[in-house]
Amino acid sequence: MTIKVVMAGATGWVGKALIPAILAQGDMQLTGAVARRAAGHDVGVATGGQPNGQKISGTLAEALSATCDVVVDYTKPVAVRDHAMLAISRGRHVVIGTSGLRAADYREINAAARANGVGVVAAGNYSITATLMKKFALMAAQYVPDVEIIDYASARKADAPSGTALELAETLSEIRGAPTALPTSEIYGHPEARGATLGEGTAVQVHSLRLPSYQLSCEAVFGLPEERLTIRHDAGTSAVPYVAGTLLAIRRVREFTGLVRVLDALMDETLSV
Known part of the structure; x- marks a missing residue:
């Protein structure tokens, strides 16, 4: 069965990589695309490819007039919540790639x-x-x-921490034991220098750097007496790394009801995309 997809944020950084990938999939059909500034343009041309006859809509509401199964959102933090709620109200499944949502937003979207x-x-x-x-x-x-x-990102990234760092902190807080570091309430001077305390379990300190020359990087630094372990991910300058996981989410999102916030839950059964 062909999965009909509407892409919001079609001409954005990830959208320009994802649109041709969706068009190349034998089990997917692009039935709509959203990009306010490129409204009315051919989506193939607007994303750097060949004309394909699919016109870009200025709003998600307009794009949803077409038949679709899944809405993919790679827009802006200020828009993603409303996009998700609109798509859900129309009975569409949603894949959210935009960061910046808060815990309360996720609870509302899940409900x-x-x-x-x-x-x-x-x-x-x-x-x-x-x-x-x-x-x-x-x-x-x-x-x-x-x-x-x-958490490392470019000087122009508007949200902090990144979605990667936030998701990692929240998940780590659920499983790790009590740390030996002093709690921020016992820190003298400027406790805010210890970073943000995130997570609803045993909270984790997160430090966000926003500097030129960084794209997106995230590292978890572990410490024991006389030894340390650093686990780090570095992204390049293109959006190619995010395509495979998004395609996997598009294929799997119709299999359940409610919100899944971690890609690894979908990867447990397959690493092939």
Whole structure:
């Protein structure tokens, strides 16, 4: 069965890599694309390829007038929540690649998805190797409770921490033991220098760097007496690493109801995309 896809953020950094990938899949059909500034243009041309006759819509509401099974969102933090809720209300499954949502947003999206009988995948990073980095960090946390996260991104990235770092911190907080570091409440001087304390379990310190020359990197630093372990993922300058995981999510999102927030849950059964 062909999966009909609407892509929001078609002319963005990831969208330009994802559109031709969707068009190349034998089991997918692009039935809509959204990019406000490129509305009315051919999506193939607008993403650097050949004309394909598919016109770009200015809004998701307009694009949803076409038949579709899955909406993929790689837009902006200010738009993604409303996009997800609109798609869910129309009975569409959703794959969220945009970071910046808060825990309350995810709870609302999950409730709406369950009420409407659709699935949602929202991963902090759709890179297969970034997902493996997270899996390895979770393995390490079972043995080493002292861990902190350093999140690197370009000077222009608007959200902090990145979705990758936030998802990693939240998951680590659920499984790690008590750290030996002083809690921030006992720090003198400027406690904010210790970074953000994130996670609803045993919270994890996250430090976000925003500097020129970085694209996206994330590292989990573990410490024991007289030894350290660093598990790090570095992304290149293109969006190619995020394509395979997004295609996997598009294929799997219709299999469940409600929100799944981790790509590794979909990878457990297959690493082939």
